Amino acid sequence: MFNFTLNKLSEDDLYYNKLWDFVSLGAGPAGINASLYAKRKGLETLIVAKEIGGQLNNTEDVDNYLGFKMINANSLIDKFIAHIDSLNIEKLIGFDVISIIKDNEVFTIKLNNGKYIKAKTLLYALGGNPRKLQIEGEDKYSGKGVSYCVTCDGPFYKDKKVVVAGGGNSAVEAAIDLSKVAKEVYIIHRSQFRADKILLDKMFSNKNIKVYLETTIKKIVGNEKIEYLEIIDNKTLQSSKFYLDGLFVEIGNIPNSYLIEDIVKTNERKEIIVNEEQRTSVEGLFAAGDVTAEPEKQIIISAAAGAKAALAAAKYINKRGE
Amino acid sequence: MEKLFNNEVEKQLKEVLSHMIKPITIIMFSNEDCLTCKETKQLLNEVVSLNNKISLEIKEIKNSKNEVEKYNIKLVPSFVLLDENKQYKGVKFNGIPAGHEINSFISAVLEMSGIQAGFNEDLITRIKKISKPVNIKVFITLACPHCPGAVQTAHRLAMLNKNITAEMIEAQTFSDESVKYNVSGVPKIIINENKELVGNHPIENFLEQIESI
Numbered sequence: 204m205f206n207f208t209l210n211k212l213s214e215d216d217l218y219y220n221k222l223w224d225f226v227s228l229g230a231g232p233a234g235i236n237a238s239l240y241a242k243r244k245g246l247e248t249l250i251v252a253k254e255i256g257g258q259l260n261n262t263e264d265v266d267n268y269l270g271f272k273m274i275n276a277n278s279l280i281d282k283f284i285a286h287i288d289s290l291n292i293e294k295l296i297g298f299d300v301i302s303i304i305k306d307n308e309v310f311t312i313k314l315n316n317g318k319y320i321k322a323k324t325l326l327y328a329l330g331g332n333p334r335k336l337q338i339e340g341e342d343k344y345s346g347k348g349v350s351y352c353v354t355c356d357g358p359f360y361k362d363k364k365v366v367v368a369g370g371g372n373s374a375v376e377a378a379i380d381l382s383k384v385a386k387e388v389y390i391i392h393r394s395q396f397r398a399d400k401i402l403l404d405k406m407f408s409n410k411n412i413k414v415y416l417e418t419t420i421k422k423i424v425g426n427e428k429i430e431y432l433e434i435i436d437n438k439t440l441q442s443s444k445f446y447l448d449g450l451f452v453e454i455g456n457i458p459n460s461y462l463i464e465d466i467v468k469t470n471e472r473k474e475i476i477v478n479e480e481q482r483t484s485v486e487g488l489f490a491a492g493d494v495t496a497e498p499e500k501q502i503i504i505s506a507a508a509g510a511k512a513a514l515a516a517a518k519y520i521n522k523r524g525e
Numbered sequence: 526m527e528k529l530f531n532n533e534v535e536k537q538l539k540e541v542l543s544h545m546i547k548p549i550t551i552i553m554f555s556n557e558d559c560l561t562c563k564e565t566k567q568l569l570n571e572v573v574s575l576n577n578k579i580s581l582e583i584k585e586i587k588n589s590k591n592e593v594e595k596y597n598i599k600l601v602p603s604f605v606l607l608d609e610n611k612q613y614k615g616v617k618f619n620g621i622p623a624g625h626e627i628n629s630f631i632s633a634v635l636e637m638s639g640i641q642a643g644f645n646e647d648l649i650t651r652i653k654k655i656s657k658p659v660n661i662k663v664f665i666t667l668a669c670p671h672c673p674g675a676v677q678t679a680h681r682l683a684m685l686n687k688n689i690t691a692e693m694i695e696a697q698t699f700s701d702e703s704v705k706y707n708v709s710g711v712p713k714i715i716i717n718e719n720k721e722l723v724g725n726h727p728i729e730n731f732l733e734q735i736e737s738i
Binding site: 205206207253254256260261277285297299315316317318345346347348349350352354355356357358359360427428449 | 529530533534537538623624625627628631632642643644645646666668669670671672674677696697703707708709710711713721723724725727
C-alpha cells in the first residue's frame with residue numbers, strides 16, 4: 204500500500220563533499236543492480252535518480268524475471284531496494300541531472316538543486332521516455348485522453364472504451380491490465396505483433412480485448428477531450444473513424460541519452476553504443492539498460508548489464524591504482 | 526485495527542522523520558460519511574506516533590466553521606500542515622496520501638519542519654517575486670510514480686511564498702473534481718483554475734505558467 208522511497212536528507216553534505224568511486228545515474232533495474240555489484244566490490248557507491256524503479260514503474264505485473272513466476276512491479280522494485288538497503292547503499296532520489304562534465308579523470312554531475320556530485324566512474328542508466336506516435340492531435344490531447352502510463356491513468360477508464368497503440372510486450376501487457384478496468388479494449392497496431400506468445404495467448408483469452416492489426420492511426424480528433432481516431436486499413440487503404448474514450452501509447456521508448464550524446468558514440472536512434480563490458484567511448488563512463496543500443500529492452504537484461512558495468516568499473520579503478 | 530505500515534516501512538519512516546528540525550501541526554478535517562476519512566485518520570495517527578515533533582488535530586467540519594473557512598476546506602478528508610508557530614503556509618492534501626504519494630506527504634512534513642528544499646538562489650528569487658494570489662491543484666492517483674514529484678514542487682512553491690497555496694487532490698476519491706477539471710491523466714496541475722500542465726514538470730515550468738498570470 205505504501206511505496207516509500209525517501210532516504211536520507213538530500214541536503215546532507217555527505218553526498219556533495221566526497222569523491223565517489225561509482226555513481227549510478229538512474230535507479231531502474233540497471234542502476235540498482237550496478238550499485239549492488241559496485242558496493243560488493245568495495246566501491247564507495249551512490250545512486251542518483253529522479254524516481255526509484257525506472258520504467259518498471261510503468262508496468263503492473265512482471266512475469267518474466269527469473270525466480271518470480273508473477274510479481275507486481277512495485278513489489279519487485281521494493282525487493283530490489285530492500286536488497287541494496289541491506290548493504291547501506293546511499294541513494295539521492297528526486298533530482299534531475301543538469302549536466303555531466305569530465306575533467307582531470309573526475310566526473311562532475313550537476314543536479315537541479317544547484318549542487319554537484321563528483322565521481323571516479325559513472326554509470327549512465329537513465330533509460331528512456333515513452334515514444335510518441337508523432338501524429339496530429341497527440342500533444343493537444345495528452346492528458347485529455349492520450350496517456351503514456353497505464354498504472355497512473357488506467358483508473359480513469361472504468362467501464363470505458365480504450366485503445367492501446369503498439370504491438371510489443373508492453374502494449375499487450377497494457378491491454379491486459381486495462382481489460383480489468385475498461386469495458387472494451389482495442390489494440391491497434393500498424394504491423395504484426397512482436398509480443399511474446401505467452402502474453403498473446405493470455406490476451407486472446409480475454410473477451411473484452413479486440414485486435415486491429417495492419418492498421419495505422421493517422422490523427423487524433425476531439426473537442427475538450429479525445430473523441431475519435433482517424434485510422435487507415437493498410438491493406439485496403441480505407442480510412443474510418445474510431446470512437447473512443449482513451450488512447451494509451453505503448454510503442455517503445457526514446458533513449459534518455461541527451462546529457463552525453465555529444466561526448467559518447469550513439470547509434471542513429473541516439474542509443475549509447477557500449478562494448479561487452481558496457482564501456483562507452485569515454486573512459487570511466489559506462490552505460491546500461493534501455494538507454495544503450497542493446498536491442499532487447501528487458502528487466503533482466505538491464506539488470507545484468509548494470510552488473511557488468513559495475514564489475515568493469517571496479518577493474519578500471521583498480522587498474523588506475525586507486 | 527491492523528496497522529497500515531509494516532515494520533520495514535515504519536522503520537524507514539522513523540529514520541527519515543528523525544531529521545525533522547522544528548515541530549509541526551497537522552489539522553485534519555473529516556465528516557461522518559466520508560469515503561476515506563477512516564484510513565486517512567489512521568495514516569496520520571501512525572505517522573504522528575513515529576515522531577513527537579508532529580501534532581495532530583482532527584476536526585469534524587460541521588463543528589469547525591472558522592477553521593474550514595480559514596484553511597478554505599472544500600473537500601473531506603483534507604488536511605493542512607502548519608509550521609512551528611501554527612502558521613498556515615498553503616500546504617494541503619485532499620484525500621489519503623497512500624501508495625506512491627506517501628513520499629510527497631513525508632517530504633512536506635520534513636520541509637514544514639524547516640528543512641530547506643535546496644533550490645538555487647535564482648529560483649528562490651523568482652519564487653519570492655510572485656505577488657499575485659496563486660492556487661495550484663495537483664491531481665494524482667496513488668499508483669502514479671510520477672505524481673509525488675509534482676505535488677512536492679507545488680508544496681515547495683507554497684512554502685516559499687505566502688501568495689501561493691498548493692493542494693494535492695486524489696483523483697479517484699474526488700471524482701467529481703476530476704470530471705470538473707477534465708482529468709484523465711496524472712499528475713495534472715491546474716494553476717488558478719485556468720492554466721494547466723500534465724506530467725511531473727520541473728519547477729521552472731510551474732514558474733513560467735505562474736509568471737504569465
